[in-house]
Amino acid sequence: MSTNGRSDFPDISWLNQNSIQMNQTSLEDSFTHLSLNHMPLGSHGYALSPHPNRYNVASKNRGHVSGYASVPLMSQTQFQRFPSNEELLCTVDSHRKFRGGVMNESSNNSNRLNISNSVNGRHNQRWLLQQHQNLNHHSIYDFRGRILLLAKEQGGSRVLQEIMKRLKSQEEISFIFLELVYNVMELMMDPLGNYVFQKLVEICSEQQRTRIILVVTNSDFRFVNMCLDIHGTRAVQKLLEHVTTQEQQSLIMSALSTGVVALTKDTNGLHVVEHCLKHFSNEDNKYLLNIVANNCFEIATDKNGCCVMQHCIDYVQGETKERLMAEIIVNASVLSEDCYGNYVVQHLVAMKIPRVTENLLRQLEGKFLLLSCNKYGSNVVERIFLDSAEQHSAHIIVELLHNPNVSRLLVDPFGNYVIKTALSVSKDAIRNALLELIQLHSAMMRSNIYGKKLLDRVDNEKIRHM
Numbered sequence: 001m002s003t004n005g006r007s008d009f010p011d012i013s014w015l016n017q018n019s020i021q022m023n024q025t026s027l028e029d030s031f032t033h034l035s036l037n038h039m040p041l042g043s044h045g046y047a048l049s050p051h052p053n054r055y056n057v058a059s060k061n062r063g064h065v066s067g068y069a070s071v072p073l074m075s076q077t078q079f080q081r082f083p084s085n086e087e088l089l090c091t092v093d094s095h096r097k098f099r100g101g102v103m104n105e106s107s108n109n110s111n112r113l114n115i116s117n118s119v120n121g122r123h124n125q126r127w128l129l130q131q132h133q134n135l136n137h138h139s140i141y142d143f144r145g146r147i148l149l150l151a152k153e154q155g156g157s158r159v160l161q162e163i164m165k166r167l168k169s170q171e172e173i174s175f176i177f178l179e180l181v182y183n184v185m186e187l188m189m190d191p192l193g194n195y196v197f198q199k200l201v202e203i204c205s206e207q208q209r210t211r212i213i214l215v216v217t218n219s220d221f222r223f224v225n226m227c228l229d230i231h232g233t234r235a236v237q238k239l240l241e242h243v244t245t246q247e248q249q250s251l252i253m254s255a256l257s258t259g260v261v262a263l264t265k266d267t268n269g270l271h272v273v274e275h276c277l278k279h280f281s282n283e284d285n286k287y288l289l290n291i292v293a294n295n296c297f298e299i300a301t302d303k304n305g306c307c308v309m310q311h312c313i314d315y316v317q318g319e320t321k322e323r324l325m326a327e328i329i330v331n332a333s334v335l336s337e338d339c340y341g342n343y344v345v346q347h348l349v350a351m352k353i354p355r356v357t358e359n360l361l362r363q364l365e366g367k368f369l370l371l372s373c374n375k376y377g378s379n380v381v382e383r384i385f386l387d388s389a390e391q392h393s394a395h396i397i398v399e400l401l402h403n404p405n406v407s408r409l410l411v412d413p414f415g416n417y418v419i420k421t422a423l424s425v426s427k428d429a430i431r432n433a434l435l436e437l438i439q440l441h442s443a444m445m446r447s448n449i450y451g452k453k454l455l456d457r458v459d460n461e462k463i464r465h466m
Contacts, residue, residue, distance in 0.1 A: 157192040161195060213243075220254070349384055407444070
């Protein structure tokens with residue numbers, strides 16, 4: 001430390017300037033972005049202009065004043081006389097001091113200057129090298145009291161992550177842990193700070209992670225809100241990846257249970273639920289899954305919820321799985337006609353569990369004609385034809401043939417697809433019965449666009465079999 005009480009570490013205020021769009025760039029990209037506005041003084045002592053947007057040679061119109069793109073800053077001959085890149089990067093006013101004259105703003109000189117990218121590139125590379133050397137010569141202790149602030153800045157976030165990768169002693173890890181532990185909730189939902197939090201979770205001890213979990217789950221409502229946040233959900237998933245004890249799992253599951261339905265229906269929250277399904281045991285997920293089963297219809301008819309419901313069926317086992325499938329079957333007739341719920345019913349059929357399929361058919365019995373004429377229900381009927389046993393398909397086709405309104409399917413926008421699929425899976429007498437039905441109503445079908453397509457399909461098959 002110096003005598004005036006300030007750190008010998010170089011001024012890092014530049015880390016808090018010139019924020020760019022929220023994205024996780026590499027450390028090199030961060031310094032590349034920042035270096036142009038924090039370049040060292042030139043050999044004559046003139047710094048960069050305080051208005052980089054007016055006279056910035058790194059802009060798209062290199063070598064031109066912004067707003068006067070056709071006017072070159074200097075001639076090619078003048079450019080060659082510069083002894084250093086620093087002088088080249090000076091402002092127009094500084095340039096006038098170097099050369100002792102004013103610029104010629106004639107448009108005829110617009111093609112004389114071309115400041116090459118390689119010149120600025122070499123200068124930036126030296127600047128990046130200097131910054132890396134600075135990092136290698138200073139420790140995490142030089143950031144005492146400023147870690148939270150830096151973690152939420154573009155350049156600072158990357159610098160901290162780079163330093164945290166190099167931490168070796170538990171003492172250093174404990175230092176940064178104590179600097180951040182009481183602000184982790186703020187950090188987790190920050191666009192840049194959440195990356196520092198993720199790195200902290202990776203390097204800290206099991207006991208420290210338990211302490212973090214105690215802090216973030218202290219308020220169930222706030223923890224659920226973090227899971228719903230676009231940045232918070234990433235931080236929570238990283239935390240879940242490093243859960244190692246039963247105590248940690250219990251704390252997290254207890255906090256999540258208050259917002260299970262909201263999580264399953266949210267684009268960000270569903271990833272947290274799916275992570276629990278994949279990495280926690282059935283016993284740990286039991287309470288969560290019971291809530292999903294109790295709210296089966298609401299979740300299955302949601303755009304995101306229907307995906308979560310399918311994952312629940314795939315990952316759970318035993319009694320909990322049986323209950324989930326039973327709830328879906330009970331609601332099958334309504335779910336089949338829903339734009340999202342039909343995918344859940346199809347998923348159940350695609351599992352090809354005979355007793356489940358039989359229970360589903362009993363639940364839908366007498367409703368297959370209406371389902372076949374429904375945009376979404378017709379998909380369920382076709383899925384049963386394709387993924388169930390032959391006797392199950394035959395049972396449905398017989399029910400359709402005995403319905404007095406069966407001819408409606410031949411000209412229906414959705415029903416005609418059900419008939420096509422039925423023809424492809426049926427055999428012998430049942431298939432002949434379908435062909436007779438088509439032949440009997442062929443005149444009506446020729447005057448309908450959907451009936452005509454079905455007739456063409458049948459005729460083509462007859463030709464192929466001749």
